Amino acid sequence: MMLSKQSDTRYIDAAPYASALIEGHRDFGYSLKTALADIIDNSISAGADRVRLVVDTISNSPSVAIADNGRGMSESELFEAMRLGSKNPTFDRLPSELGRFGLGLKSASFSQCRSLTVITRQDGITSCARWDLDLVAETNAWTLELIEDYEGELGYDLLDEIGTVVIWKKLDRLVGEIDTPGKKTEYMNAEFSLAERHLRLTFHRFLEAPKSQFQISINNRQLTPLDPMASFHPSTQKDPDDNIRLSNGHVRIRSYTIPHYKKMSQHEWDELGGPEGHLKSQGLYIYRENRLIIAGSWLGLAKQTELTKLSRIAIDIPNTMDAQWKIDVKKSSAQLPQPVRERLKRIIERFVGSSKRTYRSRGKRLVEGTMHPIWNRVQVEGRIHFKPNSEHPVFQSYSNCLPHELKEGFERCIRLLGAGLPIDALHAELVGNAESIVAMQTSESDLNQVVVDLTDALLVSNVTPDRIKDVLQNYPLLQSNWELSERLVANYLKEKGL
Numbered sequence: 001m002m003l004s005k006q007s008d009t010r011y012i013d014a015a016p017y018a019s020a021l022i023e024g025h026r027d028f029g030y031s032l033k034t035a036l037a038d039i040i041d042n043s044i045s046a047g048a049d050r051v052r053l054v055v056d057t058i059s060n061s062p063s064v065a066i067a068d069n070g071r072g073m074s075e076s077e078l079f080e081a082m083r084l085g086s087k088n089p090t091f092d093r094l095p096s097e098l099g100r101f102g103l104g105l106k107s108a109s110f111s112q113c114r115s116l117t118v119i120t121r122q123d124g125i126t127s128c129a130r131w132d133l134d135l136v137a138e139t140n141a142w143t144l145e146l147i148e149d150y151e152g153e154l155g156y157d158l159l160d161e162i163g164t165v166v167i168w169k170k171l172d173r174l175v176g177e178i179d180t181p182g183k184k185t186e187y188m189n190a191e192f193s194l195a196e197r198h199l200r201l202t203f204h205r206f207l208e209a210p211k212s213q214f215q216i217s218i219n220n221r222q223l224t225p226l227d228p229m230a231s232f233h234p235s236t237q238k239d240p241d242d243n244i245r246l247s248n249g250h251v252r253i254r255s256y257t258i259p260h261y262k263k264m265s266q267h268e269w270d271e272l273g274g275p276e277g278h279l280k281s282q283g284l285y286i287y288r289e290n291r292l293i294i295a296g297s298w299l300g301l302a303k304q305t306e307l308t309k310l311s312r313i314a315i316d317i318p319n320t321m322d323a324q325w326k327i328d329v330k331k332s333s334a335q336l337p338q339p340v341r342e343r344l345k346r347i348i349e350r351f352v353g354s355s356k357r358t359y360r361s362r363g364k365r366l367v368e369g370t371m372h373p374i375w376n377r378v379q380v381e382g383r384i385h386f387k388p389n390s391e392h393p394v395f396q397s398y399s400n401c402l403p404h405e406l407k408e409g410f411e412r413c414i415r416l417l418g419a420g421l422p423i424d425a426l427h428a429e430l431v432g433n434a435e436s437i438v439a440m441q442t443s444e445s446d447l448n449q450v451v452v453d454l455t456d457a458l459l460v461s462n463v464t465p466d467r468i469k470d471v472l473q474n475y476p477l478l479q480s481n482w483e484l485s486e487r488l489v490a491n492y493l494k495e496k497g498l
């Protein structure tokens with residue numbers, strides 16, 4: 001259709017084909033968890049303090065309803081909200097507003113379903129509208145359905161006196177190709193349990209704020225916050241804050257070292273590490289208006305290593321910096337602006353460097369500071385070797401009992417033990433899951449042998465009997481079995497009349 005003609009230029013209406021464009025909006029790269037978070041963003045921006053998710057994964061037509069008690073919308077606001085690109089991304093947003101592009105409601109929903117219904121109530125007036133992608137495809141027009149008879153709509157019963165309910169039906173993406181009903185439910189339940197963790201993490205600051213009493217529930221179960229900095233834990237270490245001031249706001253940086261796994265319960269440790277584990281959970285956690293947008297990555301500024309896996313840095317940015325940080329529609333990626341990159345690199349080097357040093361020096365002390373270690377750490381021409389210590393009193397006292405012709409064989413066995421240390425296998429295990437590698441339990445008789453030989457060696461080195469217990473208590477093998485070892489030490493000293 002020609003719109004007008006001015007001198008040599010003709011203007012024609014080149015509006016996009018509705019069916020093609022709307023289908024394209026399904027593929028912004030959302031997953032179930034990021035899509036749900038985007039819908040909840042809208043509830044928070046609308047001032048809601050209660051968000052209820054009602055998920056039906058059992059029926060033949062599964063559905064998801066997300067109900068909030070926010071400020072709701074008038075009918076004309078609802079029509080605008082349903083429009084793709086309902087707000088200009090370059091416009092300023094109120095502080096604490098989580099939206100930017102005027103797309104999230106539609107693109108997040110379409111990523112999961114072909115039918116998006118919104119029922120909303122404001123000033124006692126209820127309005128309802130629906131995008132059905134099958135209808136758009138059929139008519140190839142931007143045909144938004146306005147539903148007058150909303151009382152029979154699924155999710156209507158969740159509508160508060162004021163608030164909004166977003167309903168997803170025709171969940172084609174979520175159930176995918178699976179055609180066995182039991183398997184479908186199983187798959188969807190697994191996806192929702194991943195999504196639950198994501199929501200607990202993404203909105204943890206809202207969920208834990210004591211004054212706001214913000215709540216999210218899934219099928220009537222309240223979600224508890226999941227703070228990736230473990231700031232609730234007494235053993236979490238926090239460095240002093242850093243601030244970077246830029247022309248359009250300031251960036252706050254807080255560095256945390258979460259506690260070592262031995263200082264936490266197994267449940268706390270597993271929950272903090274999540275399905276990917278602690279190695280992958282270290283790094284930067286970027287919050288935009290208190291909502292977590294990036295969880296655990298060094299964004300190219302450092303490597304994720306075993307030595308730094310307890311390091312997590314929280315970065316807070318306001319929504320006035322969206323353009324510089326290249327915030328995407330899903331609010332799940334961002335790029336560091338150059339000045340922030342430079343400063344952050346230095347902060348990370350300092351922070352990560354110090355945690356590496358603590359780790360290394362602890363490793364060194366454990367091995368070198370122990371008198372009579374069972375393994376020696378030896379450095380030769382820049383290479384590090386771990387060798388069994390053939391001078392150890394237990395080895396020595398046994399060797400002394402052997403006839404001369406067997407001594408050499410025994411020493412060879414010890415040397416082979418060192419040469420055969422499975423470094424590659426150990427390394428692979430340590431990188432993936434260091435805390436699951438533990439030394440074998442030592443039997444009482446083996447421990448007793450260590451106690452006897454070490455005590456004798458200490459006495460020979462003129463350590464007085466009253467100090468022997470203190471010295472042995474610092475010996476790692478005995479320390480980790482101290483209750484039993486203490487008894488064995490006492491028995492042996494008594495036996496010797498000391």
Ligand SMILES: Nc1ncnc2c1ncn2[C@@H]1O[C@H](COP(=O)(O)OP(=O)(O)OP(=O)(O)O)[C@@H](O)[C@H]1O
Nearest residue numbers: 042043046072081099100101102103104105106164
């Ligand atoms: N639950 C809700 N309660 C009240 N208003 C809402 C709700 N959900 C959406 N809206 C309105 O609809 C508009 C469009 O929402 P949509 O998520 O598509 O875009 P946005 O939030 O503005 O930006 P973004 O694309 O970054 O999410 C919102 O700006 C808001 O005015």
Ligand SMILES: [Mg+2]
Nearest residue numbers: 042099104105
């Ligand atoms: Mg939004």
